[in-house]
Amino acid sequence: MEQNRELGSIVRRMAPADLGLYYPGGDQRCFWQGVLSHPAYRSALREIEEEGMRLSQESIPQVTYGLFALFERQGTRLEYERVYFERRRRMNTFALLSLLYPEREDYQIALHDILWAICDEFTWCLPAHVDASSSEKIRETIDLFSAETGFSLSEIRLLLGDMLPPLLRSRIADEVNERLFEPFLDHMHGRETATHNWAAVCAGSVGSAALLLMQDSERLTQILKRTESSMACYLEGFGADGACLEGLGYWNYGFGYFVYYADLLRKRSRGAIDWLREEKVSQIALFQQKCFLGGGAVANFSDSQPQAAVQTGLSHYLAGIYEAFESPPLSLSAGYREDHCSRWAPALRNLIWLDPGRTGKEWGAADYYLEDAQWLISRVASGHDRYGFAAKGGRNDEPHNHNDLGHFILYGAGEVWCSDLGSGEYTADYFGEGRYGYDCNGSQGHSVPVINGRGQSEGPDSEAIVLEVSIETEEDRLRLDLTKAYREPELLGLIRTMVWNKRGPQPELTVIDEYRFNRPPDSLLERIVTRIKPDIRVLDGEHAVVLRSGNGKSGLVIRYDEGRLTASVQARSYRDHYGKEALWYAIDFEPKQPEAFMTLAFEFRFI
Template sequence: MNRIQELTTIANGMAPADLRMYYKGGDQRSFWEDIGRSKDYEQDISEIREEGERLLSVPNPPLTYDLFTRFSRQGTRLDYEKVYFERRRRLNTFALLTLLEPDKEAYRMALQEMIWSICDEYTWCLPAHVNAESPGGIKGTIDLFSAETGFTLSEIRVLLRDHLPSLLISRIGEEVEARLFIPFLSHEHGWETATHNWSAVCAGSIGSAALLLMESGESLAKVLLKTEWCMDYYLHGFGPDGACLEGLGYWNYGFGYFVYYADLLRKRSKGAMDWFRTEKVGRIALFQQQGFMGGKAVVNFSDSQPESTVHIGLSHYLAGLYEDFESPPQSLRSGYRDDHCSRWAPALRNLIWRDPLKPGSDWEEASYYLPDAQWLISRGSYGDQVYAFAAKGGSNDEPHNHNDLGHFILYGAGEVWCSDLGCGEYTVEYFGEGRYGYDCNGSQGHSVPIIDGHYQQEGPDSAAVVLQALTGEAVDRLRLELTSAYRVPALRAFTRMLEWNKEGNRPELTLSDRFTFDSPPGSLVERIVTMVQPELKLLDGRWVVALRRAGTHEPGLLVHYDSELVEPELTRHVYRDHFGQEAAWYAMDFKVKAPGLHANIDFKFQFI
């Protein structure tokens, strides 16, 4: 029996797609009545109600021709996407409020109008993701957001079937069939073999929609087969260490949609198909607790935000599956309005998967070395404060790549002192030839050297070699050989050692770089990146660079250097963040005064 025959047999024996997949005993009304009265959900419900009142007071914004064509004309994305995601927020909010208050006509009518409006959209894709020349043209294109939209509508149809007229019920089925199932099965899409979030989100959403709309048979089996293929590729993008190279934000996104699909599949197949039994999936699940530094600060290598919250529903679901999964503290709960893309699947599950009996706690003290990613992460408590350090090797050919081999992040007492800029504003150039001209992507915006005027280069040939990776009780250490990252003919060798000393009242970081050249370089600059304005300070007769605590004149971090070897220069720079806002960052450049054939440069980072 081949795989399609096996899946057809499983599909024909599946449990029905009904409310029992979401609530104990399928009792939807009691669930929503209970959480509407529960103090544990008070903040969640208040946020949804406030958003509902706001949205009822403003018109549904149209997706105009002008907005749709701005990406092709100007290369900008935010204008269209702001309206697109506001429309998704309207859909989600009125659906949730109808579940909470099924007898309130204003919510029900607003939901029905929103479903009709979204079904009328020319495409559910974002303009940045469509190409009229692709197989199937624009109408046959499936991107992240078209797949999510189809999943959302399919799930709303199941959950609110009794509150929707037959015309809307049938139209949802028709639109999802035309926009997702037919193009998915009729031709290949580039994301099907992607080893990152696209394969999980797109295939996971389509597979979920199929599980919700298709009763059984070969058609469902065909969708499940292609989805299985895509999920295999997604998991192939992770090493055995389970690290998400795209960062914690994309773990929430890609792995979240993987879990949403796997849950529905396991329930409908009565356990016959269970991705959660795969060992690698369990390892990936633990990445969340490894990626936080302190508070909301995260290890934000790649296109990731410097701060993150958690999807509390997803976290509680995974905690129920894996014993070593740490339930996060409630202080990190993602609020309803936190997701600027307004995704339905996590918003719903933050309510139905939440377990008030799992209050969570602060992350445990731990040191992690993730050998496939080549990330070292260390987090510890000193008194009532958390201090943390993270550094990376890897390659400059990663998903959402930044040229950042040897880069590091330093956190302490509620402040990120040495930073990763994270992701900038997504534009046509951001994912094009100009990508590494953006400070947040090129090595010029990372804490790595500038060698003879050269920044690091992208591509698989730029890869770190790990010489030592140690996590110990007193010291964590990462030593890297980074020569290949630079295309400097005279550079013979460049090694970097980062040593995190955890003893004493506060930890200390020592950075040691060693350079060997065939001929003296014209210049050699050590760059350290921070979002905190630095200043030169004379301390006990020696110059240091001081970073002040927020809102005070007191230094929180001192950077010690050899003033006979290097001369500091402190400069302010500006970049556009992910939301299109200008943000300042500072370069602490330590220029070698007389570069020779060898250079041994050391820094000590001391918390005050």
């Protein structure tokens, strides 16, 4: 954005912070009456009402010191966060129900109680994000969730208006000022200059709360100068291709909060400040439609989930701005309960930004090469079935990094056959020295070679070099030099070539690895990662690895040179993002006689 913008002058001429920011003509009651009568909202309203019934029968869960201290004592997060996020779910639910049914006093009373309880919390930050050595250090910290909470309270205060008692309205304003505005203006925060989701979520939430609450134009100008700088830093984390290296989940999160802020700022500034006109922003917006392989399966590199839903409100909003943005099929819409963090901003906008006229459709066949990220993604349509392939180069020092250069994902006929395990359970060790001991993060849990018992190394020097990339009607090809990913002195060169053949009724994948060593390696494993139990069997007179879907109607065959390679399977597990044990299988191919120069090829055919 232009640095010479006269921000102070713009702030003094801003449009009022009122209901006109949210509804046509500022008519809130008319909007929600329309929601109640329109079939497009029926499923979402049912979920919200069911949550209201459940929560009405339960008391507000307490955030205790014992729960808060667990992270410092043992490095675990989920125990405290389950209670914290359940309190946000309660706030969201009764706020939305109060907007939908303003005549229901019981909803308003329940909302008042949870708003008061959240204002009572010692900190809005998560234990994992603070220095717990003193209360002063905690109080001066702004993390993702404290910023979100302040934004949420500010928005609810504006939207609910006189449905909130004057004392509660006053207290919300005081708490947001004390917990967000004052520490934000008092000192710089380390994540303000981050080039990933933290900058967008923290600064976007603080800036949005200020746009909704702050009356003092000079203080608002001071805050917006800082939030504008943070948003510029956030955008620096993207290349011209718009790829979010943190994965689609963090696109929804970080870019979502960027858009929520940009929308409020554009409206209040009467269009004088409009981030959404930026070319790079338009490319980032298109990242979602490039990630899907088929159904809900996505290219989930980094700390991302293998199946994804879309925030329909955000998608419809972007579709209204960018002609090239493809509205997703409604079948992929995220349910109200789906966000385990219970975030207010997307929950509200999934209703107020929903466009009933945009029904969307299944994303069709497409090929993308994201040059800056070094991601190749392809979707192939064959009758009613969809097939997908994704592969990556990049560097092993990306945000939410995994050691995964040369890794690939293979999807077909409703199944992910070659998987990315995605994100594991977030703990202190997960983001500490033990990060790459987790299978989902280290290269041992990705479809890449293991050389002399060691996987890839992390760090900026571990990078893939793209030797060839081509996207054609009948074939896509990605050729990567992966030598720098390994710290093996004997390794002189490792070239991986992936050929995605789209000619037949079903596509086929060929992976070819070319090795050069100064002497034969002591050991070498070619590893393929899957969540589907493999079977090594004789097929057409040759050994092959066979994977079958649960219903037995589809499958994948992996062909290899059994004269040179021995195949084996080992079952392994890791704790997934929700703390549950998740099973996966390592399919390993080991040379019977390692050589200094080897070319090993594998064919993947759908059956």
